Amino acid sequence: QKEVEQDPGPLSVPEGAIVSLNCTYSNSAFQYFMWYRQYSRKGPELLMYTYSSGNKEDGRFTAQVDKSSKYISLFIRDSQPSDSATYLCAMKAPPGGSGGSNYKLTFGKGTLLTVNP
Amino acid sequence: GAGVSQSPRYKVAKRGQDVALRCDPISGHVSLFWYQQALGQGPEFLTYFQNEAQLDKSGLPSDRFFAERPEGSVSTLKIQRTQQEDSAVYLCASSWGQMNTEAFFGQGTRLTVV
Numbered sequence: 609q610k611e612v613e614q615d616p617g618p619l620s621v622p623e624g625a626i627v628s629l630n631c632t633y634s635n636s637a638f639q640y641f642m643w644y645r646q647y648s649r650k651g652p653e654l655l656m657y658t659y660s661s662g663n664k665e666d667g668r669f670t671a672q673v674d675k676s677s678k679y680i681s682l683f684i685r686d687s688q689p690s691d692s693a694t695y696l697c698a699m700k701a702p703p704g705g706s707g708g709s710n711y712k713l714t715f716g717k718g719t720l721l722t723v724n725p
Numbered sequence: 726g727a728g729v730s731q732s733p734r735y736k737v738a739k740r741g742q743d744v745a746l747r748c749d750p751i752s753g754h755v756s757l758f759w760y761q762q763a764l765g766q767g768p769e770f771l772t773y774f775q776n777e778a779q780l781d782k783s784g785l786p787s788d789r790f791f792a793e794r795p796e797g798s799v800s801t802l803k804i805q806r807t808q809q810e811d812s813a814v815y816l817c818a819s820s821w822g823q824m825n826t827e828a829f830f831g832q833g834t835r836l837t838v839v
Contacts, residue, residue: 616765644830651729651816651830652768696767712758712781713828715767 611635614697614716623725627684631697631716634678638699638714641673643682646694646718655695656682687723694718727751729831731817737837738807746802746834750819757800758828759792760816768816774800786811807838 614631621627629643639660644652656671658664658680664671670683680699684691698713730749738744750757756775760768761784770784776797785792789808794800804811814835818828 612767614767649832649835651818651832653830654827657827698767711756711773712770712784713760713768715769717765717767 609634611714612697612699612716614719616717616719618720618722620722620724621687623687623689623723625687625723627687627691627721627723629682629684629695629697629719629721631680632678633680633699633714635699635701635714636675636678637701639702640700641671641680642698642713643669643671644696644698644715646696648693652696687721689723689725692722694720729817729819729829731815731831731834733834734832735835735837737839740808740838741806742838743803743805744807744836746804746815746836748800748802748817748819748831750798750800750817751829752798753821754819754829755797755822756820756828757794758818758820759800759802760818761786762814762816762833764813771802771815804836807836809838812836812838 612633642657643655645655646652658671661673661675668685672681696718697716701710732747759771762768772792773781774794789805791803814833816833818830820828
């Protein structure tokens with residue numbers, strides 16, 4: 609079992625839909641949680657990050673972390689065709705973590721999202 | 726430029742050939758990371774530098790992989806005697822410090838071994 613599990617999709621939605629993307633993880637040391645967006649043939653671009661549990665909102669994007677369930681989510685409201693990309697969750701442990709987990713990111717496989725006009 | 730720059734963008738190598746991939750991090754960034762991204766997968770950690778010191782190379786798949794950052798800025802990832810399983814996108818990322826959450830990624834080098 610991988611440390612981070614993410615449904616690869618693909619996920620196809622109509623423009624304007626609310627999109628929900630999710631990851632589960634097994635390493636309880638993870639405290640920093642990130643969502644990256646990766647367009648085709650480009651590098652990952654950081655969208656959101658949260659520390660520990662809770663919600664964070666940035667425009668049309670909301671990130672949620674439920675540490676008790678080891679489950680994180682990214683919601684996209686009023687989705688646009690320009691949101692079509694692969695969404696990667698990533699996480700790491702805080703300073704003092706073992707095995708390098710405090711500096712190296714552990715990624716999910718990524719979910720391919722297509723928003724149709 | 727202001728971002729992380731990687732070159733070449735694409736590289737085709739014959740099996741057994743040696744390759745060198747270059748990363749120019751954002752100026753002043755202390756930390757530099759290499760990741761490998763296979764088709765349809767998330768990036769996997771390869772190695773980590775803090776300035777010129779290679780603090781972690783635990784993710785390098787074999788002793789054919791070697792990375793360096795001799796002056797604490799530009800880094801090179803070298804792969805000797807390439808194999809087909811080395812085909813992937815190699816991503817470089819940099820950040821201000823070790824604990825800084827935001828790592829900025831380059832566009833990657835897509836390596837195809839034929």
